[in-house]
Amino acid sequence: MRVNVIGAGYVGLVTGAGLASLGDDVCIVERLEERRATVRSGRAPFHEPGLDELLSRVVGEGRLTVVGEIEHAPPADVWFIAVGTPSVDDRIDLGAVLAATDEIGRAVAATSTRTVVVVRSTVVPGTTDGPVRDRLAAAVGDALDRRVGLCAQPEFLRESTALADFVRPDRIVVGGREAWACEIVAGLVARLGGTVIHTTATNAEMMKYASNALLATLVSFANEIAAVCEHTPGADAHDVLGSVCLDRRWQVDGRTPDLVSYLRAGAGFGGSCLPKDVEALVSTARDRGVEPWLLHGVLQRNRSRPPALVELCRAVLGGLEGRTIAVLGLSFKPGSDDLRRSPAVELVQLLVAAGVVVRAHDPLAADAAAAVVPAAVLRFDDLADCVTGCDAAVVATAWPEYREADWSALAARMVGRDVIDGRDALRGIALPAALRRHTIGRVADPQPLEQGAAR
Secondary structure (H helix, E strand, O other): OOEEEEEOHHHHHHHHHHHHOOOOOOEEOOHHHHHHHHHHOOOOOOOOOOHHHHHHHHHHOOOEEEOOHHHHHHHHEEEEOOOOEEEOOOOEEHHHHHHHHHHHHHHHHHHOEEEEEEEEOOOOOHHHHHHHHHHHHHHHHHHHHOOEEEOOOOOOOOOHHHHHHHOOOOOOEEEEEEEEEHHHHHHHHHHOEEEEEEEHHHHHHHHHHHHHHHHHHHHHHHHHHHHHHHHOOOOOOOHHHHHOOHHHHHHHEEOOHHHHHHOOOOOOOOOOOHHHHHHHHHHHOOOOOOOOOHHHHHHHHHHHHHHHHHHHHHHHHHHOOOOEEEOOOOOOOOOOOOOOOHHHHHHHHHHHOOOOOEEOOOOOOHHHHHOOOOOOOEEEOOHHHHHHOOOOOOOOOOOOHHHHHHHHHHHOOOOOOOEEEEEOOOOOOOOOOOEEEEEEOOOOOOOOHHHOOOO
């Protein structure tokens, strides 16, 4: 099948490369010249495990090509809109989606073949059958519904596991009015299995938001329990939440499902999806006369976590002014170089504002962080160099590299003895006697040394 994908971001590039690997002829439309050049060389412009290898193959086979404008794309059976929908003042910005719709409409109107336009970007409920349908109808007239179909087909791809999610989907949601168009899209994306849900476009859009809102709620619930434990001597959020998850109602065939991983205290959720999508759902609910008390609380609790981690640092060190702290991890999650809405980045900014000298490390994102952290922050590729001379180290992203590190060697580089685990990532790791581990989710251990004293 001939497929055009608008946008070479996470969603567009994974979708395009995945379909090309199944034998479809895919053209990706990407306006950024640097990004086009990277894809043409068989590489991804961001880190996603396995994607470079897949791109190298499908580009080399001629199954995936890249152009800069929609007008230069070949005719297609299916057009995917996979452009960004950023948040502006806590509301979704549909500018790129509607602009792509206008251009696709003009391209489709000039042909006589049957075509399906698919909204794969995350958009608020009512968008596909509202402004997108209106824009497409203005371009193709009475061909809409008859020759040109319109569907919503949201993605459920997670950064750092996006290819695995594409290859082994747990559900495939296709929403639209035209049965023939939905069948084409379902057949295209369901070849790898997964439960196919045929529904309305609005339901499809809402399913995406409901899914992300629930994940965000689990994270904030865990962090709300952690916040209480942090002010309750003797309580430990890890132990408390671990007990909750042993309830048989959380078990599936005798095992704990992956969903439980979201019930873990930490510095909060970030990235390009959860914060933006919950904010957009809150705004949409209010526009429709519904006050989303729970989701508002989810956002408020999430925003409280980086400041809470700063306060843990303050309590452990007996003050922050003039201290030197190594922040370990900058991306919003391990396995990704994405810094968007990262709690670790916010932590760095708050520590600098509190007078801390920050030294930062990330296995992938240290160089890219120059654009989002204060200029005074020193960034390191080598973990040992990063902690050298520090009063404390804070684990801000749960990279496996930090669990696997030689903490005895790192301790010898530090002038302080405190490791502050903001992701509960080092639990079970035997740190050397020279170091003390402090973690979120329980009352901070008092600093036994006088402020400024050597260990």
